[in-house]
Amino acid sequence: EPEVTQTPSHQxxxxxQEVILRCVPISNHLYFYWYRQILGQKVEFxxxxxxxxxxxKSEIFDDQFSVERPDGSNFTLKIRSTKLEDSAMYFxxxxxxxxxSPLHFGNGTRLTVT
Amino acid sequence: xQSVTQLGSHVSVSEGALVLLRCNYSSSVPPYLFWYxxxxxxxxxxxxxxxxxxxLVKGINGFExxxxxxxxxxxxxxxxxxxxxxxEYFCAVSAPQGAQKLVFGQGTRLTINP
Numbered sequence: 001e002p003e004v005t006q007t008p009s010h011q012x013x014x015x016x017q018e019v020i021l022r023c024v025p026i027s028n029h030l031y032f033y034w035y036r037q038i039l040g041q042k043v044e045f046x047x048x049x050x051x052x053x054x055x056x057k058s059e060i061f062d063d064q065f066s067v068e069r070p071d072g073s074n075f076t077l078k079i080r081s082t083k084l085e086d087s088a089m090y091f092x093x094x095x096x097x098x099x100x101s102p103l104h105f106g107n108g109t110r111l112t113v114t
Numbered sequence: 115x116q117s118v119t120q121l122g123s124h125v126s127v128s129e130g131a132l133v134l135l136r137c138n139y140s141s142s143v144p145p146y147l148f149w150y151x152x153x154x155x156x157x158x159x160x161x162x163x164x165x166x167x168x169x170l171v172k173g174i175n176g177f178e179x180x181x182x183x184x185x186x187x188x189x190x191x192x193x194x195x196x197x198x199x200x201x202e203y204f205c206a207v208s209a210p211q212g213a214q215k216l217v218f219g220q221g222t223r224l225t226i227n228p
Contacts, residue, residue: 004157031214043158043204043218056215091157095214102148103214105157 002026006092006106013082014114021077021109023092032075033093033103034067036060043091049075082113116141116207120219128227133177133192135222137205140186147188148206148216149179158204164188166210175199200226 005024013019025032034046047057049067066078075094079086089110093103121136139145146165150158162173169181175198179190188205202223206216 006157033214035216042220043206043216045215045217048214093158093214101214102160102163103158103216105150105159107155107157 002104004092004094004104004106006090006109008109009107010110010112012112012114015084016081019079019082019111021079021090021092021111023075023077023106024073025075025092025094026104027073029094029096029104031055031095031097031101032067032069033095034077035091035093035105036088037091037108038085038088046077046090079111082111084113087111087113116145116209116217118205118207118217118219120203120205120222122222123220124223124225126225126227127195129197130194133190133195133199133224135190135203135205135224137179137188137190137219138186139188139205139207141207141209143209146208146210147179147181148208149173149177149188149190150204150206150218152202152204152221154201161190161203195224195226197226197228200224 007022032049037043047061048055064080089108091108092106095101095103117140119138148163149161162171164171164181172178177192202221204221205219
């Protein structure tokens with residue numbers, strides 16, 4: 001069964017550094033998402049992406065965050081200048097067309113900001 | 115706006131016993147409801163979903179959930195627990211339009227005792 005893959009599985013970075021989290025969605029999917037889970041807290045929606053543009057974003061997704069689909073297969077989340085509170089598990093997800101199409105999640109990237 | 119409350123951050127049952135994980139939702143529009151499971155070091159996997167069809171929804175691995183509008187609940191059950199069911203379970207809600215923007219509960223960690 002096709003999978004969403006995320007790399008790396010664990011990223012450690014220093015405060016103020018830029019990080020790029022990478023995702024390869026399922027190939028025929030059209031919608032792409034990032035969610036995050038701070039340790040001990042709920043999984044939270046960050047952003048959705050369709051047709052090469054952001055379709056919706058949460059209040060968490062401020063100017064420090066950006067997403068990009070640089071080619072036909074990758075979907076990236078960039079954090080421009082990381083803060084301690086950005087430490088979390090970041091999940092990429094993708095889905096097909098239609099509101100009934102379920103989200104398929106990757107295994108996540110654990111980001112640790114020191 | 116939607117929200118989800120999962121009653122019990124930890125649930126422990128014996129192997130072979132009934133599994134009951136509770137989820138109550140709040141939604142200003144008829145909701146779509148989901149249960150996801152997360153095994154250690156893995157992503158979120160869809161167990162089942164309710165999208166305004168049958169109120170009793172059957173999912174993978176013998177799980178099912180019943181949508182009860184009068185109780186605003188969507189509890190997850192399994193008649194007989196297996197050791198392999200040990201995982202974290204997340205209830206989520208969305209509006210039918212924008213169904214991929216999920217609002218998650220805080221999760222329930224299920225432990226199975228031999």
